Amino acid sequence: MSSQSSAGSGAGSRVKRLMAPDIAAKKGREPIVSLTAYHAHTAAIADAHCDFLLVGDSLGMVMHGYETTVPVPLELMIMHGRAVVRGAKRALVVVDMPFGTYEESPSIAFRNAARVMKETDCGAVKLEGGRRMAETIRYLVDRGIPVMAHIGLTPQSINVIGGFKAQGREEAQWAAIEEDARLVAEAGAFSVVLEAMAEPLAARITGAIPIPTIGIGASAACDVQILVMEDMLGLSPRVPKFVKEFGAVGAAIERAICGYAQEVRARTFPATEHTYAMRDAHQGGVDGAGEPGRATKKPKKASS
Secondary structure, three states: OOOOOOEOOOHHHOEOOOOHHHHHOOOOOOOEEEEEOOOHHHHHHHHOOOOEEEEOOOHHHHOOOOOOOOOOOHHHHHHHHHHHHHHOOOOEEEEEOOOOOOOOOHHHHHHHHHHHHHHHOOOEEEOOEOHHHHHHHHHHHHOOOOEEEEEEOOHHHHHHHOOOOOEOOOHHHHHHHHHHHHHHHHHOOOEEEEEOEOHHHHHHHHHHOOOOEEEEOOOOOOOEEEEOHHHHOOOOOOOOOOOOOOOOHHHHHHHHHHHHHHHHHOOOOOOHHHOOOOOOHHHOOEOOOOOEOOOOOOOOOOOO
16 A cells, blocks of 8 residues: 655645656756755755755765765765755655675665665665676666666775776777666666766767766766765865856855854854843743743845
């Protein structure tokens, strides 16, 4: 017995969440928009603009200070996955399978992927690898787990690759990468990430396979574009060549913290409007909020 569920609570606020087949069906149509997301608040902001959000294992580097994605544990992915699913109501949420949780065998991959799906309520998982992971992708899909594949630069293999190096910049490499794309599509992946890939090769793969290609440092010809949110917001201290910074959030945060520190040291914060006065006995214990003992929230200033 099953019932169709929608994100949100209350009859008036129900929004149908996108699912993996919805993303697959957008192949060849208008470009699909996606970003990484690691916590509820930014997921809620991105939800109105993105078709899917990826809880990428890049969170280990972006949020937790790891040098690579290799050390990221499954429990960390589950914790952040839960937060993003709670924040996003419409976008499909995809969670990365971290290194060491799926490579050993299809059955171990299923056990860990099923745990991710059950404990986060996400709509799909992502795993890295082409032909070597085709059997695992088929095994997961046959058992009800939608899979996003990932080829080209695969950061979990950095210790074998020898660094974050672009792929397919020599035509001699093309056949193997194209074969990876074909095999993951045939295995049942609903989409595939093409990372740090020469533009002509990414465009060629996009035209050759029936599932959406997700470009990150690949080509505008890809069906989807994705960036690490912190990179495109201007929050990361260093970004790859393929990143365009659409904001300057890092500088804005520094200005805000600097202003806060100055006012604290000058004792100008907190000011009168940020503190609580004594209650007036004649008001019957009613604060300025109009309710006994309840603080008010200041309205946010309109942005200019």
